[in-house]
Amino acid sequence: MSVRRALTIAGSDSGGGAGIQADLKTFQELGVFGMSAVTAVTAQNTLGVHGVYPMTAKAVEQQIDVVLSDIGVDAVKTGMLFSADIIEAAARKLKEHQCENVIVDPVMIAKGGASLLQEEATEALKQVLLPIALVVTPNIPEAEVLTGMSIQSEADKKEAAIAIASLGVKNVLIKGGHDKGAKTVDLLYDGSAFHTFTGTRIDTKDTHGTGCTFSAAMTAAIAKGASVRTAAETAKQFIQAAIEDGLHIGQGHGPTNHWAYRQRGGC
Numbered sequence: 001m002s003v004r005r006a007l008t009i010a011g012s013d014s015g016g017g018a019g020i021q022a023d024l025k026t027f028q029e030l031g032v033f034g035m036s037a038v039t040a041v042t043a044q045n046t047l048g049v050h051g052v053y054p055m056t057a058k059a060v061e062q063q064i065d066v067v068l069s070d071i072g073v074d075a076v077k078t079g080m081l082f083s084a085d086i087i088e089a090a091a092r093k094l095k096e097h098q099c100e101n102v103i104v105d106p107v108m109i110a111k112g113g114a115s116l117l118q119e120e121a122t123e124a125l126k127q128v129l130l131p132i133a134l135v136v137t138p139n140i141p142e143a144e145v146l147t148g149m150s151i152q153s154e155a156d157k158k159e160a161a162i163a164i165a166s167l168g169v170k171n172v173l174i175k176g177g178h179d180k181g182a183k184t185v186d187l188l189y190d191g192s193a194f195h196t197f198t199g200t201r202i203d204t205k206d207t208h209g210t211g212c213t214f215s216a217a218m219t220a221a222i223a224k225g226a227s228v229r230t231a232a233e234t235a236k237q238f239i240q241a242a243i244e245d246g247l248h249i250g251q252g253h254g255p256t257n258h259w260a261y262r263q264r265g266g267c
């Protein structure tokens, strides 16, 4: 089989649990060649985000241009994009390079409360990035920002997914990590039907980077030719293993274990 390639356009997490680092580890674990366009450098550890240093939009554009014009790509993931300028630059380049498999993780706020997306950039995300995306993977607070609704129930999640799809994105996957129950229920809306992916909630504080890792696993599976639904199933198994076999490092919210899925025989 030819080498499958995935590009992540996201921020760097010096602590290694989220952002570019989580994405590249996940791509590698799933047998996909990973590339990156860095949008911002964060000084981050398990205790939180201590500094954010954005790149210029031009630097982001150039990173995308040089890898796509030379190496090419089978799927692209976006994570922390920080500003409207960077969102517009990324969307322009993805259109120019005719990237079809674009997975948008609409990263807004880190677990500790630090802002990873400027407030005024949400409109750009909705207007220029979502219309060119194959999948968007908000967590519940992000889905609330995208829709202006409060999400308290499964019915609310479904209503929010339909509202987000109306922005032009083909598939909406609302992650259920912020649910309260004993199960985590991730909901996929593919424009006509709903599908759920359910896991057992693990009682742990070590969930830093779960959202990035989940979306990166979907991206890798799509790069390998999986359907969106199969990719969501793979991602759910990948993140469940990564949380269950946590590494328990650092003094705050520790990272997940990116090699757990492979150690259990998946790939």
Ligand SMILES: Nc1ncnc2c1ncn2[C@@H]1O[C@H](COP(=O)(O)OP(=O)(O)O)[C@@H](O)[C@H]1O
Residues within 6 Å of the ligand: 138, 139, 140, 175, 176, 177, 178, 184, 185, 186, 199, 200, 201, 202, 203, 204, 207, 209, 210, 211, 212, 214, 236, 239, 240, 243
């Ligand atoms: N404590 C947990 N136990 C099991 N699965 C979890 C847990 N927390 C999050 N997940 C799963 O991790 C993935 C990321 O979800 P979520 O935490 O909502 O994203 P984010 O990190 O963007 O807030 C989802 O598949 C979710 O169901």
Ligand SMILES: Cc1ncc(COP(=O)(O)OP(=O)(O)O)c(N)n1
Residues within 6 Å of the ligand: 010, 011, 012, 013, 018, 019, 020, 042, 044, 079, 080, 107, 109, 110, 111, 112, 116, 207, 208, 209, 210, 211, 212, 213, 253
């Ligand atoms: C650089 C960077 N990108 C994204 C995030 C958010 O990651 P996420 O997977 O949503 O995990 P938590 O921050 O909620 O633990 C980040 N922290 N840093």
